[in-house]
Amino acid sequence: MYIQDQLREIRTQMAAAATRSGRAPESVQLLAVSKTFPVDDIMHAYHDGQRCFGENRLQEAMAKMPGMPADCVWHLIGPLQRNKVRKALEQGFALIEAVDSLKLAQAISRIAGELGTTARILLEVNVDGESTKHGFTPEELIQSWPELTALPHLDIRGLMCIPAFTDEPEDARPAFRTLRLLAEQLRATGPLPLPELSMGMSHDYPIAIEEGATIVRVGSAIFGKRG
Ligand SMILES: *Cc1c(COP(=O)(O)O)cnc(C)c1O
Numbered sequence: 115m116y117i118q119d120q121l122r123e124i125r126t127q128m129a130a131a132a133t134r135s136g137r138a139p140e141s142v143q144l145l146a147v148s149k150t151f152p153v154d155d156i157m158h159a160y161h162d163g164q165r166c167f168g169e170n171r172l173q174e175a176m177a178k179m180p181g182m183p184a185d186c187v188w189h190l191i192g193p194l195q196r197n198k199v200r201k202a203l204e205q206g207f208a209l210i211e212a213v214d215s216l217k218l219a220q221a222i223s224r225i226a227g228e229l230g231t232t233a234r235i236l237l238e239v240n241v242d243g244e245s246t247k248h249g250f251t252p253e254e255l256i257q258s259w260p261e262l263t264a265l266p267h268l269d270i271r272g273l274m275c276i277p278a279f280t281d282e283p284e285d286a287r288p289a290f291r292t293l294r295l296l297a298e299q300l301r302a303t304g305p306l307p308l309p310e311l312s313m314g315m316s317h318d319y320p321i322a323i324e325e326g327a328t329i330v331r332v333g334s335a336i337f338g339k340r341g
Contacts, residue, residue: 117158120336121146124319128330131323142323145189145312147333149174150340153181159336160186168211168331172198176205191274191312191331193248196221203229211274211312211331214238214248216258219265226267233267236274236312239296241289244278252296263306272310272328273297283318290314290325 121144129139147168148156156167156178165185169175170192179188189209194202199221202210213219213235226233240249250258262270273296277289290313297308314322316335323330334340 115158115162116338117155117336118162121159121162121164124332124335127320128323131320135324135326137323142327143329145191145329145331146336147191147315147331148178148337149192149333151337153178155337156182166208168333172202172205175207176201179205189329189331194218199225200229203231203233209234209236209271209310211236211329212238212248214250216261219262219268223265223267231267232269234269234271236272236310237262237270239273239275239293241275241292242278247276247278249275252292255296256299259300259303270306270308272308272312273300274310274312274329276315277313279317283321286314286318287321287325290322290327294326 128142128144132139132142143166145166145168146159146164149170166187168189168191175190187208189211190202190207191211193212194210196218203226210233222233222235237255238249239255240247240251243251273293275289275293277286293311293313297311301308310328311326312329312331313327314330316332319330319332
């Protein structure tokens with residue numbers, strides 16, 4: 115079975131990368147990015163023990179999640195529009211990964227409050243400073259930190275990034291390191307432990323793990339090329 119073979123190979127590579135960097139293999143979570151793939155494919159991964167899945171579009175996730183067993187854990191990894199926050203929170207994602215502005219964080223906190231819940235999120239950082247990209251610049255994040263951490267209905271679990279794609283996976287290492295150092299800096303200012311760093315995709319997840327990733331988001335290396 116293609117998907118199960120791929121999953122096993124990735125788990126092996128993940129454990130090796132964790133060990134190389136002196137970390138326990140269990141400290142890194144594999145998020146299987148199932149966007150564009152049908153429930154049949156996702157079920158193959160499920161039958162191989164995979165439970166954590168990532169979708170980048172709310173509409174697609176809403177269509178697929180009811181078709182999967184209830185013990186699956188879902189992360190929303192794509193951009194979220196403010197007018198879709200309520201739907202996203204009602205959908206029951208375990209983690210909203212790509213919170214890319216103070217305004218969005220404020221909207222999520224407010225609506226989570228209205229729904230009587232606390233939203234678990236990651237903050238997306240624009241680690242390579244391209245103005246066209248989503249996310250807080252490191253400077254913006256440091257500046258907004260007091261306001262972000264004061265939002266009452268958010269559980270900010272950590273940071274995520276999507277560095278610019280390059281053919282050479284090593285080229286992403288400085289971006290991953292930037293994210294880790296930024297998290298360390300924010301931890302030192304308090305008050306949050308920020309345990310999660312979501313970084314690394316199919317072509318560079320071992321490097322992300324070496325640089326401290328706790329969540330790697332892997333799609334095509336598991337499910338095959340997207341059409
Ligand atoms: C699609 C996607 C991934 C997975 O990409 P692959 O290269 O297929 O592993 C990871 N993160 C985000 C935010 C994505 O949209």
